[in-house]
Each structure stands twice: as C-alpha cells, then as structure tokens.
C-alpha cells in the first residue's frame with residue numbers, strides 16, 4: 001500500500017500520510033489537512049475517525065476479535081483473574097507474582113473511604129439512580145484527594161491507580177446500599193477484590209455472609225470482559241475530559257455519566273426492563289420482535305446489535321457459557337430468562353436481524369447473570385462501570401503519557417448568517 005493518500009479539491013491536490021497499525025489497520029492522517037487546504041472532515045458519530053493511536057486494546061468487529069495488550073479475551077477470561085488483567089490493561093504487561101502481590105497490597109491500602117463521603121451520599125434521595133450517585137461520588141473523591149497526579153512521576157501514577165481501584169469499588173457498592181437503606185459497609189482487606197464486591201453489596205450486620213465461589217468466578221469473568229473496549233463513548237469521554245488536564249477522578253466521573261446512557265452501558269438495564277415489560281404484557285416475545293422490525297416503531301431490541309461487532313460479540317460468546325453455569329448452579333427458574341432465551345433463538349434466525357448482522361451483545365447476557373445474582377436492575381450499569389474502570393484508567397494514563405493535545409473537534413456551522421439585533425419591541 002502506498003504511504004500517502006491524495007485528496008483533490010477543486011483540482012488542487014493534497015498529499016496526506018497513511019498510518020498503519022500493528023494489526024494492519026490503515027488510517028489517513030488528516031491532522032494537517034486544515035492547515036494545508038482550509039477544509040475539515042465531517043464524521044458525526046466518528047464512525048470513520050480515529051481519535052488517537054493506542055497500545056491498549058485491539059478489536060476487529062468483522063472477525064469478532066478482542067485483545068488486551070495482545071492477549072485474546074478468550075485466554076484472559078479463561079485463565080486470568082480481574083486484578084491481574086487490570087494490571088495488564090493499565091501497565092502493559094501481565095504482572096509477575098511479586099508485582100501482582102504488590103498491586104493487591106497497594107489497592108488494599110486505599111480501600112478505606114473518607115467518612116465524610118457518607119455526608120455526601122446522605123444528601124441524595126433514596127430513589128436517586130445509582131449511576132448518578134456514582135458519578136457524583138467519584139467526582140467528590142477529588143475534594144478529598146485534591147493534589148493532582150504528576151503523570152511523569154511513576155510512583156505517584158501507581159498510587160493514583162491503586163487509590164482509584166480501591167475507592168471506586170467501595171463507593172460503587174455504597175450507591176446500592178443507599179437505595180436499600182442498609183448501613184454503608186467497609187472493605188475487608190483479608191478477602192479478594194471480587195469477593196469484597198459481593199460482601200460490600202450484600203453483607204448485613206445481622207448475619208454472617210457466605211461467599212459463593214461460582215458467583216465470584218462468574219463476576220470476575222464479567223469484569224474482565226468489560227475491562228476495556230478501545231475508544232467507545234465513555235472511554236473517549238474520559239480521554240477527552242482528561243485532555244484538558246482534569247484529574248483522574250473527575251475524568252472517570254465523566255466516563256460514568258457517558259456510560260449511563262441506554263445506547264451504551266445502560267443497555268444491560270434496558271435489556272432487563274424490556275424482558276420485564278414483555279413478561280408483564282403476556283410474554284409474547286414474537287410481538288416485540290415484530291415491533292423491533294417495524295420502521296414506524298422506535299422500539300429496538302435491547303441487547304442486540306453493536307456499533308463495531310458486525311458478526312458476533314466475542315464477549316457474548318464467553319459470557320453466555322458463564323450465564324448457563326451460574327443459572328444451573330443457583331438453580332434459577334425465572335420466566336424472564338425463558339423470555340430471553342426465546343428472543344435470542346428467534347432473532348438469531350430472523351431475516352431482519354441476520355441481514356443487518358444484529359446479534360446478542362455482551363449486555364444481553366450480563367443482565368441475565370446480574371438478575372440471577374439478585375443484583376437490582378438499576379445497579380447493572382454500575383457493574384459495568386466497575387469492570388470498565390481499569391480501561392478508563394489505562395486510557396487516561398496513556399493519553400497523558402503520550403502528551404496528547406486537548407480534544408477540540410471542529411464543526412460546520414449551518415445556522416443563520418450575520419443578522420442585525422432588533423430590540424424586543426421590534427421583533
């Protein structure tokens with residue numbers, strides 16, 4: 001392939017460099033285009049635009065490939081555990097046993113959240129959505145950790161990473177305990193990270209808590225599958241906010257808000273709400289398939305389709321197996337899950353979905369597992385956020401270490417030309 005692309009505008013030719021990634025992805029570098037030609041490119045939704053180069057995650061939507069730092073998601077979810085995968089995503093290499101021990105010890109150092117944070121959470125109504133509360137609490141952490149990280153200082157950066165991993169898990173579970181009216185719980189530094197998640201959520205002062213290893217393993221897998229997904233909406237938000245040199249907590253808080261939307265992380269909640277609605281209205285899955293296909297009906301089958309995976313979502317394949325295991329182990333018999341199975345079977349052979357390459361995505365199955373574990377629907381996106389945290393941290397760190405410029409897209413103005421101001425009596 002040639003090293004440059006030629007763009008011709010009004011018979012003037014501009015030569016633009018071609019950039020090739022390590023997996024042979026090709027991009028035309030237009031970073032000098034406006035300086036050279038006075039024009040910009042327009043790409044709403046950024047379907048054709050790369051915002052950065054990155055060494056963290058590779059995915060191929062056509063082939064259904066997802067890799068973190070060169071390791072396949074199948075290998076990582078099959079053989080790794082969440083904290084070692086987090087280390088890999090953030091620092092670039094799988095940790096040695098000593099590095100992993102050091103990482104876990106340092107995360108434990110930061111699992112105590114300032115008691116004054118409880119006053120902030122008390123200010124929210126019990127009915128507040130956990131994602132809104134999580135975004136606010138993450139941002140509030142800035143107030144208790146006002147010193148911004150010097151990204152060029154390896155030790156400071158490492159501490160900031162461990163602090164974020166430790167505190168975010170605790171405040172994420174507090175959003176649930178608040179809605180339940182339970183006392184806010186403390187991390188137990190003698191237990192593992194994912195086991196702590198379950199304890200932080202469900203342990204009550206009135207009785208001992210028994211962890212279920214099948215559940216912990218399934219959650220660990222789910223967190224790994226969500227750990228990063230290159231430049232998706234929330235990650236791009238974290239990088240964009242961080243590009244103004246806003247701190248890590250502030251940038252991650254913005255990422256939480258971006259993740260909340262139903263077209264992104266909010267989809268797993270939307271899946272369950274859709275299944276509940278189908279159940280409530282008589283359980284006719286086919287009726288909802290027809291609604292999804294009707295162009296005059298805005299309804300979409302939640303949990304189906306993906307912006308980049310156009311053949312299958314590799315995460316969905318792995319998690320479908322884990323979902324089956326969890327349901328079998330817990331002996332769950334739930335009409336909502338029967339509806340999910342029916343929808344999945346029908347959509348996979350339906351011409352509308354097949355021709356548009358709309359397959360169940362990871363959120364279709366993650367919601368099913370969360371429900372089986374007794375995690376309330378409006379906490380689903382918080383679960384996603386816990387899994388995505390290492391990715392957000394890694395992308396923020398990479399963006400700052402690469403000294404990327406502040407993110408500031410251009411636009412094509414389509415509003416009024418210059419007009420004269422008229423006082424209100426003349427309008």
Ligand code: ACO
Pocket residue numbers: 262263264265267292293299300301302303304305306307308356358361362363
């Ligand atoms: N149900 C019914 N039709 C759909 C669906 C769906 N879930 N998704 C896409 N389509 C149709 C569109 O109507 C369109 O049809 P047309 O070509 O006849 O106009 C075609 O498929 C292509 O759809 P786009 O919206 O152009 O696809 P895009 O890649 O932009 O959207 C998205 C991807 C947003 C995920 C979409 O599939 C969707 O809304 N899915 C439901 C929400 C969801 O599950 N989101 C989770 C994503 S995964 C994640 O964030 C981890």
